[in-house]
Amino acid sequence: MSAGLLVRGLSVEYATDAGRFLAVDDIDIAVPPGQRLGLVGESGCGKSTTALALLRMIRPPGRIVGGAALLDGIDLMGLSTAQMRQTRLSRVSYIPQGAMNSLNPVTPIGTQIADAIADHEKRSPRDALSRRIVAALQAVDLPAGAAHLYPHQLSGGMKQRACIAIATILHPRLIIADEPTSALDVVSQRHVMEMLGRQQSQTGSSLILIGHDMGLMAQFVDHLAVLYAGRVVEAGTVGEIFLRPRHPYTQLLIDSVPTLANRGRLRGLPGVAASLSQVLPGCAFAPRCPRVSPRCAQDRPAPAPLAPDHVAACHHPIEPAHAA
C-alpha cells in the first residue's frame, strides 16, 4: 500500500558539547489515510523531534541521519529544499504546541489564512478566496465574522481552532498535531479535538497526535505508538494497547494517569526520565523497569510482533491477564 505515511528507520542525531546522541533512534511508524496515530511518551522522549523530522525542520546541532518517510509513495527525506517548502502546509501540515501563540498578533485571522493559501497557490479572485476562508472557519465552528478579528479577541480554544483551519485549508495528506490542547480546559479541548477529527475525516488525511495524556489518546486515536528515549517501545491499535499493554512502561503510563476512578490510588512513575546523553547498551528503560533482569541491561530488545497489529520491544513483556 503506497498511500498514507510510512516511516522506516528514522533517526535524528544531536551534537552538543557533551557529545553526540540520538534523539530519535530508528523508529518505524505507519499511518494509513483517514487513520489517527498517537505518539505518546514523557517529555524528552523524542516525539516532537520526530514531528520536526517529518517536516524536515531539524536545525543544527540536530541532523537527520537515517531513514525514509514515504507519504503516498514519495520520500519526504529525499525532496529538495524548495520541494519541501512547497510540501509544508499543502501536503504535510503541523499544529504546534501552543499554536495560539504562533498566530500573528497584528493581522486578522482571515488575512493569515489568505496568506497561507497565497504561499502555495496562484492568486484567486478575492470573493472566491473569502468564500473559501469563511467555509474554512465555519468548518471549525468559528463564525464567519471571525475572519476580521485579531487573535487577542478570541479565546484560547477559538485560536486553536483557527490554527486548525489554517493547517487544513489546503487539504494536506498528513496532519501532525503536537499537543494541540495542552493549554486548554477539558471543554475547549473536546471541542478542538472534535473539529480536528472532523476536518481529518473530511479530507481523508492521516493524522498524528503527539501528547502525553493517555486519556485523550484513548478517546481520539486509532493506533498508538509509545516512545521512550527516542525508541518505539510498543505500538498497536489503541484497543490492544489499553486492554493488553505488553511493555512495562506502557502499563506504568496508563496506571499513572489520575482519573475519576482511581482516587486515593495514585501511582507515579518511579525514577527520572532517561537522559538521552547517557546511552546504555541494553534497554533504555532498564533502570526504572519493575520487570528488569540482567539480560535487559546488556541486550537491546528489538520490536517484536506479539499479536496481530501489536509490537513491543521487551524481553519480558507482560502476559495478558485473560485470553485475547
Place this chain on the structure above:
Amino acid sequence: MLLELDTVSKRYPGRTAQAPALSDVNLSLPAESPPILAIVGESGSGKSTLGHLALGFFAPTTGAVRYCGADLRHLGGAEWRRFRREVQAIPQDPFASYNPFYLVDHALEEPLRRFGLARNRGACRRMIEEACAGVGLNPGDTLGRYPHQLSGGQRQRLMVARALLLQPRLLIADEPVSMVDASLRATILGNIAELNRRHGIGILYITHDLTTAYHIADAVVVLYRGHVVEFGPTETVIAAPSHPYTQLLIDSIPWPDLSRSWGSLPLRTAVVDATHDADGCPFRARCPVTSLVCAQAPTLREAAAGHAVSCHLFDTQPPLDGAAQSALLRQPHRAGTSHKRPDGASDTLTAASKGTKP
C-alpha cells in the same frame, strides 16, 4: 478564620467594558485543620485572580480579603511580613519560576534568608536537604544545578519542597501540575496533599482540571466567568454535579478507558463577542437547558447538604447570603467522608443561616 473572601469583586482598571474578573465571591478557610479547597474553572473564570487576591498582590474592587481576621489592605509593616511568610504559593510554570542566572538552590535559600528561618549556612543547607528528601528528591541529584539541567518534574517538586521548607499556614497552588507530564502529576499531587495532611497547611488548589481536583481536594468551588456557580464536598460535586457547566466539565473529561465514551452532552459554541452582558446567568450562551428566566442572574442556593448551586433549576430552594455561603463551605469535609443527598434541605439550611462560626 485563616483566609476569608467577603463578597469580593475584582474589575481590572481600564477594562470597564468587559465583565469583572470576579463577582461577589464568598469563601473562607478555617484556621483549625484547614482543608484543601479546589477552585476549578476555565481560562477567564477568574481563578487566577482569586489566587492573586489571596496572595495580596492587589486589592479587590469591592469586598474584603482577610487573613486571620485582618484586612490585607490595612496590614502594617511587621504584620505584612508575617503575612508574606505565612502565605506562600506554588507557581504554575516550573521553568520560569527559577532565575536562570542562579543555581536552583537560590530559590530555596533566598526565602530562608529573607525570613530569617535559618541560624547559619549549615542549618540552611540541612533544612533544604531535608525538604528535598521530604518530597522524594535526592538532594545530590537536584541541588547545585542550573534550572535547565533538571527536568520539569524535578523543578516542580523542588517548588513543593520550597513550600515544605517555609512551613506556611496557607499555600496557593495555581495550576501546579498543568505544565508537567500526566504521568508525573500523581507524584507531585501526592506531595502537595501531604503538605496538608501531615503538616496542616491549608491549600487553595487552583486548576482547570477537575480530575486532579477530585484526587486531592476536600471541597470544590466551580467558577465560571468570575461567578461561583457551584460548590460543595468533592465527592458530591463530582458524583452528582448540579450545575449544567459542571456537568459539561465532567462529561468532557477524556477517560483512559475505552469502554467510556467522551462527551455526550452537546457543545454550544460561545459567542465571539466578549462585551459584557451584565444581566442574566453568565453561562446561558452555552447552556443546554437555558430558558427565558435565565435572562435574570441566578443566586446561590443550597441544593443538598453542604452543596450549593447557582442556577434557576434550583429556584425552589431558599437563597444563601454571603455569610451562609462561607459557613456552608467551611463545613468539615474530608476526603473519604461520604455525603448523602437529603430529601429535604430545610434543617441544614436553618443551621447555616444562623451563621454559626466553627
Place this chain on the structure above:
Amino acid sequence: MMRSAPARGPGAGLVRFARRNPELTLGLVLMAVLVLFAFAGPLVWDIDTADPLSASPSRPPSLAHPFGTDSQGRDLLAAAMVGTWLTIKVGLIAGGIGVAVGALLGFLGAYYGGWLDSAIVGVVDVGLTIPALLFLVVFGSAFREGLDTTTIALMIGTLAWLSPTRQIRAQALVMRQAGYVFLAQLNGAGGLRIVLSEMMPNLMPYLMASFVLAISQAILAAVGLDALGLGPMDEPTLGMTIYWMLANSAFIRGYWWWVMTPIAVLVVLFVALYLVSIGLDVIANPRLRRRLGT
C-alpha cells in the same frame, strides 16, 4: 554510537570560544591592540613629542617619526598614542554614564510602573527629540574656557542615557512578568533588591552590548565636537588632530600622513567596537549562536 570528546585545557577552551564567536574574539583582539598601543606605546616612545614644537614641522613618515609630523611640530605617532587613550576615555566615561543611568531608570520605571514610569518615559521621549550634536555645540560654545576631555565626556553623558533608558526599559518590561520575579516577590523582596539581584544579572549581555554601543556613539560625538573646533586646544585627541589637520589644509598641501593617522586609528577603533557589539549580541541572543560541528 559515536562520541567525540572535547579537548581539555584552557588553551583548547579559548580556541573553542574563538571558533564559536569569531566576531567577539577579533573585536577584543583589536581593542587589546589599541589599548596596548596607548599604554605600552609610551614606554618605548617619547610621548612628550606629542606637544607642539617638538620636531621639525610637516615632515612625512621617516624612521625618526614613523607617522610623520604635523605643521605645529607634533610627532604624530606620539600624538596618536596620547589621543587614542583620551578618545577611549571619553567613550568610557560618557558611555558608562549613559548605560548606568539608563539601566537604573529603565529598570525602576519598568518595575514600578505608574507615575514614575510615566515621568521617565516622558522625559526620555522629549529628550530624544533634541538634536544631540546641536545641543552639544551650543553647550560647548558656552564653556569655551574650561573644556577638557573629562568635561566633554560629562557633557556628552548628559544626553547619552536617553536611548539606553528606553531600550533597557523595554527589556525590563518583559522581564517583569517572569516567574522568578513573582517568586522573589513571594520571598518578600523589595523592588530595588529584585531589580538588582534578580533582573539585572539576566540582562548582563544586553547591558554589555548597550555599553559598547554607547561608547561608540560617545566617541563619535566627541570626535565631531573636536573636529568642529570645540574641543580642548591643548590635548591631542584624535578629533583635535582632525581639526588641526583641516584647519591647516593638510589635504591641499598633500600631507597625507597627517590625514591618515587619526582616520586609521578611528577606523580600527570603530571596527573593534562594532565587532565586540556583534559578538555580545550573539551571546545575548542564543538564536544567533553558531552551531558546533555537523
